[in-house]
Amino acid sequence: MGLSCKTSKKTKPDFYVGPNGDVLPSTGYRYMDSKYTAATMASKEAPLSYFGFQKFDTGAEVRDKFQIFYEPGNPKSWSDGRLRGEFDTLQLFDKSGNPLVKVPMEAGDTGSIPEPFTRYYPEYGKGGAAQLLPKSKMTVIFDDVTLLPEG
Amino acid sequence: MEEKELINQLEILISKYIEDNEKKATLIDLVKTRGSSIGKAILHEINKSKVPFDPNDSDIIKDIAFHCV
Secondary structure (H helix, E strand, O other), X not given: OOOOOOOOOOOOOOEEEOOXXXXXXXXXXXXXXXXXXXXXXXXXXXXXXXXXXOOOOOHHHHHHHHOOOXXXXXXXXXXXXXXXXXXXXXXXXXXXXXXXXXXXXXXXXXXXXXXXXXXXXXXHOOOOOEOEEEOOOOEEXXXXXXXXXXX | OOHHHHHHHHHHHHHHHOOOHHXXXXXXXXXXXXXXXXXXXXXXXXXXXXXXXOHHHHXXXXXXXXXXX
């Protein structure tokens, strides 16, 4: 009789609820340019900026949903969105349980209207992704880092 | 890239690619006040600029996006 050794996945709740009633899905996703693949896979961390809770599987889908400017060969391109970092959102609460993240304002967080779902830059994609932004600079630690196909 | 360096790079890009002096001053003030958290807004303004883009700035754009988009 053979034995198999499987790495069991840690179980965790679907959501975290802070003492003030702030709720976050327990898994978040940060999407980055594939240029940073080797460094991010080695460190398993990256600076946190816009992130969401939907798991996209191609760079094209990421850019369309998060309205990220990218044209193959265009040196002005921001990111191909092909590097996906998956993380536990428990690290987005401080020691008192207060969230360290917020809903960004439109116009790249310079406007006056909250933008919980991407919509402000339709020239870069359809949008519609739920998004949050850290209140101040922070680094996020990933459970998994995946290089996605282009499309 | 540290926050100070990000702010410095954003200011350099604004100075280089935003032609309207009033808008340039407004954006630089915004970066000084808000820091790199508004990097996406600045990248969008640079994207709209009619100033010919220097391909040498491509890596800086990507680095800013890595931190701010």
